[in-house]
Amino acid sequence: MRKLVELVRTVKKDSVLIGDFNLPEVDWQTGETGRRSRDFVDAVDDDLLTQLVDFPTHIKGNCLDLVLTNIPERVVEIMDTGRLGSSDHVMLTLLVQVGQIPQPTKRVLNWRRADWEGMRKDMRRIGWKVELSGLTVDRMWSVLKRKVEQTVKKMY
Numbered sequence: 001m002r003k004l005v006e007l008v009r010t011v012k013k014d015s016v017l018i019g020d021f022n023l024p025e026v027d028w029q030t031g032e033t034g035r036r037s038r039d040f041v042d043a044v045d046d047d048l049l050t051q052l053v054d055f056p057t058h059i060k061g062n063c064l065d066l067v068l069t070n071i072p073e074r075v076v077e078i079m080d081t082g083r084l085g086s087s088d089h090v091m092l093t094l095l096v097q098v099g100q101i102p103q104p105t106k107r108v109l110n111w112r113r114a115d116w117e118g119m120r121k122d123m124r125r126i127g128w129k130v131e132l133s134g135l136t137v138d139r140m141w142s143v144l145k146r147k148v149e150q151t152v153k154k155m156y
Contacts, residue, residue, distance in 0.1 A: 016068070119151050
């Protein structure tokens with residue numbers, strides 16, 4: 001694990017790391033991890049890397065094969081292209097944009113025109129006790145953030 005942390009700490013600008021990192025205890029959606037992988041996940045976060053694989057890559061349902069990058073805007077697509085022979089991992093195919101990247105237009109919400117009352121009503125309809133019951137603080141934050149984003153999206 002120490003070598004992986006060292007590798008991540010030395011990543012240069014415009015890098016993409018791809019491989020079987022074999023970290024089944026890491027939930028890349030929430031950032032939750034076991035003690036064994038904490039230093040690695042912290043290094044990924046500290047060095048502003050983004051893990052882009054969001055589907056299982058192993059027959060047991062784990063996401064073990066990762067794409068870590070500091071240029072996520074250049075990775076256009078990641079595809080599961082099936083298993084090779086009797087491998088227990090899938091093959092990943094990446095579509096990476098090289099050369100000049102057009103600057104995306106940033107959508108800015110006009111909060112003065114927002115339907116504040118509609119958003120309040122929508123948020124009140126959520127059964128928060130049920131939604132957040134038994135979750136960690138990090139997972140609660142993810143659920144709350146997602147619900148707010150969905151509400152805002154509906155109202156615009």
